[in-house]
Amino acid sequence: MFGFGDFWVFSGYALTLAAMLLCVVYGILNWNKPREDIGEEIREEAEWESRDPELTEGDVK
Numbered sequence: 556m557f558g559f560g561d562f563w564v565f566s567g568y569a570l571t572l573a574a575m576l577l578c579v580v581y582g583i584l585n586w587n588k589p590r591e592d593i594g595e596e597i598r599e600e601a602e603w604e605s606r607d608p609e610l611t612e613g614d615v616k
Contacts, residue, residue: 559565590596604610 557565559568
C-alpha cells in the first residue's frame with residue numbers, strides 16, 4: 556500500500572490526513588460566525604471580577 560510496510564501504518568497516516576481535512580473544513584465554515592453568548596460571558600466575568608479577593612484594594616500582603 557503506497558510503500559508502507561503495514562496496514563496500520565497506512566491507516567495511521569490516512570486518519571491523520573482525514574482529521575486535518577476535517578479541522579480545516581470546520582475552521583472555514585465557522586471562521587466569522589458570531590458568538591451568541593458573548594454578552595452573557597462579559598457579564599459573568601465582570602461579576603466574578605467584582606467579587607475577586609485578589610483584585611480588591613487593601614488586601615495586599
